[in-house]
Amino acid sequence: MCGIFGVSGKKGKAVNIQKLIILGLYNESRGRDSCGYYFNGNIKKGVAKESDFSDFIIDNKIEPGILKTKIFMGHTRYATFGSHTIENAHPHVINDDYVQTHNGSIKEIWQLCNKHDIKSAHIHVDSIGLAHLIYKLGPKTILEQYKGAAALAFTWMSDPEALYLFRGASREKKGEAVIGERPLYFLDQPEGFYYSSLLEPLLVINSRPDITPGMLKSNVVHKFVNGILVSKQEIEREDANVPVTSVHYLPPAGSNSNNFASNKRWNASTSALNT
Numbered sequence: 022m023c024g025i026f027g028v029s030g031k032k033g034k035a036v037n038i039q040k041l042i043i044l045g046l047y048n049e050s051r052g053r054d055s056c057g058y059y060f061n062g063n064i065k066k067g068v069a070k071e072s073d074f075s076d077f078i079i080d081n082k083i084e085p086g087i088l089k090t091k092i093f094m095g096h097t098r099y100a101t102f103g104s105h106t107i108e109n110a111h112p113h114v115i116n117d118d119y120v121q122t123h124n125g126s127i128k129e130i131w132q133l134c135n136k137h138d139i140k141s142a143h144i145h146v147d148s149i150g151l152a153h154l155i156y157k158l159g160p161k162t163i164l165e166q167y168k169g170a171a172a173l174a175f176t177w178m179s180d181p182e183a184l185y186l187f188r189g190a191s192r193e194k195k196g197e198a199v200i201g202e203r204p205l206y207f208l209d210q211p212e213g214f215y216y217s218s219l220l221e222p223l224l225v226i227n228s229r230p231d232i233t234p235g236m237l238k239s240n241v242v243h244k245f246v247n248g249i250l251v252s253k254q255e256i257e258r259e260d261a262n263v264p265v266t267s268v269h270y271l272p273p274a275g276s277n278s279n280n281f282a283s284n285k286r287w288n289a290s291t292s293a294l295n296t
Contacts, residue, residue, distance in 0.1 A: 023098050023111075023124040024048030025174050025205070026217040027058075029184040030091025031248035034212035038083050040226040044215070045095050047222035049074040051124075052099035055110035059094040059120050062086025062178060066110040090181040091213065091247070094174045096122040100146075109146045118178050119156040123148040124218055125170035125189070125203045133166065160242055164189065164256045170202035174216065182246050186216055189258065190239030201239050208234040213248045 026044040030036045045056070056074040057066035063086030067077030074097050083093070096111035111122045127133075127147040134141040134150050137158060144150045147169075154163045155175065164171070164187060173187045188205040208215045208223040209232060216237070217223050223234040237243065240256045 022051050022203075022218075023096060024051035024218040025094070025096055025111075025122045025124045025172060026215075026219075026222070027092070027094040027122075027174055027184075028213040028215045029245040029248045030093075030213040031211070034091075034248075036085070036091050036093065037212055037226075040210075040215070041083055041093055041095065042078055043226055044217050044222045045074045045078060045097070047219050047225070048095070048097045048217060051218055052097035054100040054105045055098040055107075057096050057110050057112055058083065059092070059112040059122075059176075060085045061090050061092060061181070062088035064112055064114060064120070066107050066112075068105055068107055068110055072105065088178065088181040092176055092181070092184045094120065094122050094176070094184075101126050104145070109149070111148065113149050113152045115152050115156040119152060119175065120178065121148070121152045121155065121173060121175040123151060124172040124205075127151050127171065128168040133163075160185070160187070161254060161256065164242065165258060172203035172205040172218065184245045186237060186243045186245070187241070187256070188237045188239050189256075191258065201236075205237040206234050207237050208232070209248075214245055214250070 026048050028036065028041065053073050055066065055068045055072050056077050057064065060083060063084055065081050067081065071077040071080065094112055098111060113121050127150065130147040130150040131141040133154060134144060137154060139153050139157060141150060144153065151167065171189045175185050176183060186205065189202040191200045191202060204218055206217050206220045206223055208227060210228060215223060215226065220234060227234065240258055242254045242256060243250060244252045
């Protein structure tokens with residue numbers, strides 16, 4: 022298990038760094054093997070003595086890069102396999118363009134890489150393999166094929182205003198509820214749209230008592246631009262992925278798990294969010 026967290030900031034509003042630190046400190050409980058963040062083109066990672074987010078953030082202030090946008094993606098890693106190195110720490114960057122944070126484990130990642138002609142000899146963790154696959158083939162193709170568990174936040178530096186969120190789910194059901202692979206909660210605020218692997222920090226940073234955090238709908242890629250959900254794309258998970266060993270997560274009582282996302286890179290139809 023790992024922690025992913027961040028925000029898609031809204032136009033005309035300042036990014037609230039303190040809220041992001043709170044999200045990171047809470048999500049540290051989901052992984053202390055390394056940590057890191059992406060903020061408008063700036064990427065920093067912590068390992069060894071800075072593997073805990075609480076230690077990392079003391080000497081590494083959250084600072085934006087040169088891109089004129091307001092996307093922040095944070096990660097705390099619990100290594101299921103792979104060494105605790107800067108290379109394996111998230112966020113992962115492919116060809117100085119695609120940026121990804123991942124919570125979960127992808128089974129048979131090297132077979133999937135070889136199937137799609139991606140050299141896997143130097144890929145030491147599943148998340149990097151997944152990033153290469155999405156970069157090469159687009160999210161839809163790979164998110165319909167992978168076996169295992171995934172919650173993702175990703176963007177392209179060449180399309181810097183767009184943030185994408187995805188939470189996979191097995192086709193297997195427990196009663197009437199689909200079994201989620203990994204949790205991903207959301208909270209809409211005046212300054213931006215936040216997400217987190219944990220619910221608790223979203224409750225802490227919530228400045229609007231009339232708004233309730235929710236669980237992101239599974240098997241939908243949600244696209245946000247400037248903190249606003251603009252479109253969505255359904256992902257059909259293959260039967261080959263069932264059963265998936267996973268934990269069953271439910272939205273908090275009274276939550277509103279709206280759909281959200283698509284990408285111009287996909288050759289597939291999308292539907293806009295009704296607002």
